[in-house]
Amino acid sequence: MVGAGSHPRRRARGLPDRPHSRKRHHGTHAPAIEERGACTRTSGPAWQSPRRRGRDPERARLAGTGSASVATGVKVGAGITVRTVRKEDWLADTESSYDTVAASYAELVRGALDGHAYLKSALSLFADQVKACGGGLVADVGCGPGDVAARLDALGLDVLGIDLSPRMIDIARKYHPSLRFEVSSMTDMQLADGALAGVLAWQSLIHVPDEAVPAVFSRFHDAVRPGGRLQLLFHAGEGSWLKTEGYGGHPMNVRVYRRQPDQVATLLGDGGFEVQAQTILDPGGEAPQAILSALRLP
Numbered sequence: 542m543v544g545a546g547s548h549p550r551r552r553a554r555g556l557p558d559r560p561h562s563r564k565r566h567h568g569t570h571a572p573a574i575e576e577r578g579a580c581t582r583t584s585g586p587a588w589q590s591p592r593r594r595g596r597d598p599e600r601a602r603l604a605g606t607g608s609a610s611v612a613t614g615v616k617v618g619a620g621i622t623v624r625t626v627r628k629e630d631w632l633a634d635t636e637s638s639y640d641t642v643a644a645s646y647a648e649l650v651r652g653a654l655d656g657h658a659y660l661k662s663a664l665s666l667f668a669d670q671v672k673a674c675g676g677g678l679v680a681d682v683g684c685g686p687g688d689v690a691a692r693l694d695a696l697g698l699d700v701l702g703i704d705l706s707p708r709m710i711d712i713a714r715k716y717h718p719s720l721r722f723e724v725s726s727m728t729d730m731q732l733a734d735g736a737l738a739g740v741l742a743w744q745s746l747i748h749v750p751d752e753a754v755p756a757v758f759s760r761f762h763d764a765v766r767p768g769g770r771l772q773l774l775f776h777a778g779e780g781s782w783l784k785t786e787g788y789g790g791h792p793m794n795v796r797v798y799r800r801q802p803d804q805v806a807t808l809l810g811d812g813g814f815e816v817q818a819q820t821i822l823d824p825g826g827e828a829p830q831a832i833l834s835a836l837r838l839p
């Protein structure tokens with residue numbers, strides 16, 4: 542995948558194309574923590590029919606699942622359904638933006654992970670942690686063209702790639718025909734409770750507005766079984782910018798949010814996750830990124 546250190550690769554990761562104000566982070570840190578959390582499995586089948594929860598209408602609106610939305614269901618296979626409900630403006634803009642750039646994005650990121658030791662080791666860590674907890678299905682949420690999902694598969698995980706952009710999913714299926722990919726938004730993944738052993742979301746939460754993040758973490762919490770793993774990669778910093786073109790000069794209309802790792806860690810804590818490590822990549826550079834590794838608490 543793409544490193545933070547060179548320009549085409551920065552752009553390929555969705556990093557800013559133009560100057561912006563930003564607070565910098567210094568020092569890569571992976572706090573010495575004691576690994577904890579023997580994994581527990583929920584009883585019953587890994588996948589069940591999606592259930593509809595009673596929802597707070599305001600939260601649903603912010604998460605893009607308001608009453609103006611249209612529901613569709615996608616049957617993935619025996620017992621597996623990913624349900625999508627469409628769509629607030631920001632979600633629709635994100636979808637059409639990534640549909641527009643899907644092909645060029647896929648070309649730009651192809652093989653880019655090979656040169657990025659920290660990102661590769663983050664994937665290995667995630668795979669080791671999931672396996673240590675007994676394994677099971679993991680979701681790569683905002684999977685784009687599926688190269689990261691393919692890495693996870695090569696590391697021995699059972700992966701489902703999920704992305705908002707149908708065009709991205711077309712490409713992911715074409716490049717990685719042996720893997721499963723589905724179109725869905727992280728704001729409305731309808732997975733059975735505890736269906737997943739882990740969620741990995743690399744550079745996709747960056748397009749979710751602050752007010753919708755808690756609902757996304759709530760969905761991750763429901764979908765991941767107790768003791769399962771969550772790994773996030775996102776732009777570290779503050780503020781947001783409107784990305785109007787990218788990945789070879791194609792038009793986009795998508796807001797990109799930077800967040801302080803501590804801010805995200807607090808939201809994860811509120812959402813029932815224990816953040817066990819924070820790593821800052823390129824801490825003194827123009828566009829630092831953060832990796833957060835978390836455990837899903839019972």
Ligand SMILES: C[S@@+](CC[C@H](N)C(=O)[O-])C[C@H]1O[C@@H](n2cnc3c(N)ncnc32)[C@H](O)[C@@H]1O
Nearest residue numbers: 555639683684685704705706726727743744745
């Ligand atoms: C910068 S790309 C990152 C792709 C991939 N994770 C990677 O690391 O190469 C952001 C991806 O997140 C997807 N995305 C954005 N918002 C999403 C949402 N609400 N639900 C699911 N996917 C989303 C986009 O369609 C796009 O493919």
